[in-house]
Amino acid sequence: MRKQLDRWLGPLAFVLVALDVWLGLWITPPDQVQGEYVRLVYVHPAVAWVALYVAFGMAGLCSVLYLWPRTRSLAFDYAAAAAVEVGVVFTILTCITGAIWGRPTWGVWWTWDARLTSTALLAVMFLGYLALRRVPAEPHVRARRCAVMALIAAVDVPIVHFSVNWWNTLHQGATVLNANLSPTIHGSMAWTLLLSFIAFTLLFVWMVIARYRLEVLRHSGERKDLDRALSERRAEGAEA
């Protein structure tokens, strides 16, 4: 099962992303108001969904599970680290795709809008999380610090989500996850949008699994190095 998942998940994600690009660029019609610029809607919201809700949601959940004494395991710490690392990449992609859309539509690459500013802050906070992970410490000490940091940073996620409702923003409100849960997009555009969410979520899952395994290997490598160094010192002591 695990081998089959390894074999199929990555290619499936890439095929779905390619299908999304094809549908978004050639099959779906241009928008009545935005014209061709609407095609970024098949990338930007899906990437933002993965970054804000899936990645940082997973990081928050894994951090809670690590801090909870009954479920405390370094596996949750590694999973949170993997989710944050991939999530930061997706957050940066969110800002880049948003800027590409913003330049022709708003006339600027960047504006100090509540949604944009809170997203940028979120990215910086999780970059801080990644910096904290690189501080040398005993694995459980590092895991505890990082879990607390992830939970504090995750508080910004609802602020980002509701920023378009709480403040007067240039950024439009939610198209799908709006207050009435009534999507304001229909037909082939809606299906392509849905496909983009599935494709980028699968891509994220594939990347997180790979990153998680790398983290496990790195830590087991560190432990082996430590054991080897200890046995060498002991051998030196015995010779002396």
Next chain:
Amino acid sequence: MFRDAALVAGRDLRIELRSRVVLWQVLPFSVLALLLFAFAFGPSQARLVQSAPGLFWLALLFSTVLFAQRSRALEGSPATREAARLLGLDPAGVFLGKTVALFLELVVLEVLLVVGLLLLFHVVVVSWLVLIAACLLAALGLASASVLYGALSGEARIRSTLLPVLLLPILAPVLIAGVRSFQAAIKDGAGLSGRWLGVLAVFSLVYTGLGIALYGPLEEN
């Protein structure tokens, strides 16, 4: 918890009074920051008055990082933490004590910065009540967040570079709300200040609560 907090606050303040690191290093840095901002903006009085709220809070935030480093340095050695454990000090009390000490130091800094703005930038404060409320609420929020992030940031050799990266982004709400409150205080009428003072109060309460709950687990080895 409160007895432990009083002990720790007294110890931190006594150390600062005796070592005078804050007096001779951190406070001069804050005044220097104000002067450098003034050099950068030029001598135009109108421009200086207009930018004074932002400069005040930026100088305060950058100085807070130094205060946080200093506060953590007092607690940072494993021997100090071990001694606190052996004495049976409640971690929540230690957190509160350090927060109170830092709060008082930040209030002194705020007084100095306000005096600097009045003398050097010729700022005229209309609503002192708004300004004092904003400064006190912000000092509490900055102190509690600094103590919590000091505990998060680990060993001394890494802390000097890591702490600003961790601390400054989460202080953004204090910067925004503080600037708006200050603007209301130097303009006629409090206008926006109620909502922004609320932001400062919520920030302070949230970080004090988080610190009380999480400081103990963070200090475990």
